Amino acid sequence: MSVSTVRSLPLIHLALLFAAGALLAISSELPLSGYIHILLLAFVWRVCAKGAEQTLVRLFNQGLIFGLGYFIVALWWIYISLHDVGGMSTLLSSFAVFALAGLMAIYVGLAFGCGLLITNPLWRGLALPSAWVMAEYLRGQLFTGFPWMGLAESQVHGPFIQIAPYLGGLACTFLVVWASWQISLLKIRNALAVLSVIAITQILGMWQFTSPSGSAISVRLIQGNFEQSLKFNPKEILRQIDFYRDTIMKAPADLIIVPETAFPWPEHDLPDQSLEQIQNFANQSGSQVLLGLIGKVSIDEKSFRYSNRVSGFTKDQSRYHYDKYHLVPFGEFIPPGFQWFVDAFKVPMSNFARGSFSQAPFTVLGRDQDPSKARYAAISICYEDIFGNEIVSRLRQSQNPVNLLINVTNLAWFGQSQAPMQQLRLSQLRSIETGLPSLRATNTGITAIIDHRGEVQTALDQFVQGELTGLVQPYAGQTPYVIWGNWPILLASLFLLLSAYLRFRK
Known part of the structure; x- marks a missing residue:
């Protein structure tokens, strides 16, 4: 001006x-x-x-x-x-x-x-x-x-x-x-x-435009409430991993979800065989677990990059992976010419690998493990759920009909602000646009179950450590917006x- x-x-x-x-x-x-x-x-x-x-x-x-x-x-x-x-x-x-x-x-x-x-x-x-x-x-x-x-x-x-x-x-x-x-x-x-x-x-x-698909799914959404600054302290990282692992294994449910980077440690180098213990829990209880961690993506035979990943654990099956597609500038990749800005940010930052746009949804079998009753959940990480057109495009391209939206995020970066409420409204809008329920698992809140009309059915208070248990009803079908974008x-x-x-x- x-x-x-x-x-x-x-x-x-x-x-x-x-x-x-x-x-x-x-x-x-x-x-x-x-x-x-x-x-x-x-x-x-x-x-x-x-x-x-x-x-x-x-x-x-x-x-x-x-x-x-x-x-x-x-x-x-x-x-x-x-x-x-x-x-x-x-x-x-x-x-x-x-x-x-x-x-x-x-x-x-x-x-x-x-x-x-x-x-x-x-x-x-x-x-x-x-x-x-x-x-x-x-x-x-x-x-x-x-x-x-x-x-x-x-x-x-x-x-x-x-x-x-x-x-x-x-x-x-x-x-x-x-x-x-x-x-x-x-x-x-x-x-x-x-x-x-x-x-x-x-x-x-x-x-x-959508209707109930099968019976409701029992869910446990775990909210750890760990301060962001603690994620850069090795002792606190181990304490966080122990909390999430032990809480996951505390009780069974059809689907257990923990937030983005709940395990803020590279997947291939996690201590105490935590992933093996979670897999054993899934095998014994029939529960399925979605866990946020740091993934490893091979570039070629000699090199690799890390990714912001959600891993899924299912009884007697190989591990599911979703790598974040829409990365956050400065937080997850460095735009050209802005290294000086990142250097002024006094925390470890990553230049993550980008996941594929068309990644398969997560197959939700429930504890009965009946493939004929399988439902499918579209995963998003952090602010990916603000891009409504990308989400409906992924739903259109999915080989399996998606029945449920899942977002895992970590809003501890933003302290006591209106950011969690702003993102909750975005998740509500995504459910209304698609006619599908949403599950939100966050580190500090707002962890919530949202129905297919965008109404919050139940939620945890912010800045408390606990878990949200409940039932979510999957839905099938496509709204005109999913079809047309x-x-x-x-x-x-x-x-x-x-x-x-x-x-x-x-």
């Missing part, structure tokens, strides 16, 4: 936009966040409509200021991982949060500029949500993608969530922005149009955006 452009915008104007963005992020944690977001965005459009004649640069900068307010508040927890856990300086940690928020805000600025440039109220009401959808899609694709804290997650507690099984989270985003624009016009007919669309989406929610909403948005611009030029 140029100095001259900033000066051309009144200070109160900038302050209102920044504050509105911050309030939007804060309201995401409230029970009626989906409704609040619509009203706050309606206020933003009223603010943007005031002042001198709008230009593309001016509109972009308004979106940039709004996006900065939103993402600085939404992503401040990255500071905890860099400063509190990583020992990075206050200045550099703060700069990193601001830089990431600024990068994310660029996409918001593009949505503002491309959508609000259309002056006709009717076409602006179509161009603005279309531009936002395209910007959100790009945010999830460019530079490995980071679509965290989109508008769609708020609709888990909002009026438009029922469209997610049909067209995915981006369709929720479209309707949120569209409805907020209609309300900003302060006309009765526009408010009635919003109410009509809400009613239609509620009716659409009456259809179910993002193509329908992307093509529709692109068509509306181009139509609006052709109209604008005339």
Whole structure:
């Protein structure tokens, strides 16, 4: 943003936009966040409509200021991982949060500029949500993608969530922005149009595309609650391994799941024959175990790399492996030119090998070990579950029909922040989009069982050591979103955006 452009915008104007963005992020944690977001965005459009004649640069900068307010508040927890856990300086940690928020805000600025440039109220009401959808899609694709804290997650507690099984989270985003624009016009007919669309989406929610598959599965989800800093202390690593191994073997269940890197040690060099003991437990009890650890991937005959892995243990069968596909920049791989940034992070970091995109789901047999009753679980690690289009693409490509989603993660990096709740909403959205239940096993919380409608059935409190036991009902079938992915909403948005611009030029 140029100095001259900033000066051309009144200070109160900038302050209102920044504050509105911050309030939007804060309201995401409230029970009626989906409704609040619509009203706050309606206020933003009223603010943007005031002042001198709008230009593309001016509109972009308004979106940039709004996006900065939103993402600085939404992503401040990255500071905890860099400063509190990583020992990075206050200045550099703060700069990193601001830089990431600024990068994310660029996409918001593009949505503002491309959508609000259309002056006709009717076409602006179509161009603005279309531009936002395209910007959100790009945010999830460019530079490995980071679509965290989109508008769609708020609709888990909002009026438009029922469209997610049909067209995915981006369709929720479209309707949120569209409805907020209609309300900003302060006309009765526009408010009635919003109410009509809400009613239609509620009716659409009456259809179910998946149905129960077999009997429910008994599960034990173990939450160790180990501080992240302890993972770099050899004695504490051994204590953590002992806890998870002993807790796994404490009681049987159809499926036992422990978090990401519960064993923060290379798989081939684990002490005390822990993996052999877990395999013996699986053989004797019939329980199946999914365990997060550090894997070893052979590059050639003489070299190998480590991976972020989930290993599965089943009675009298070879071990299952899922290696994380979508790696975290800086945390799991080093982008070119950023070694200096990683060097400032005073914890051991890894340059992990990337797993294949199309990895087989985990076969859930239960303790009866009957292959005819097998169900299949799609595994994801850490923030892989924020990429909804990747998950449904894997479901489409799977040779076996997937009945259950499983995510293992370690959010100890982010301390006492809103990050766990943000990711829980993402897991809820994934269940709604796919019509499949989800299991979440996390180190510090939120460990949860989520049903096929995205409702949290039961969960452990954060920052407690314990286990969550319960039953989960697998489901079979595919929602339209699993079949089509993002193509329908992307093509529709692109068509509306181009139509609006052709109209604008005339």
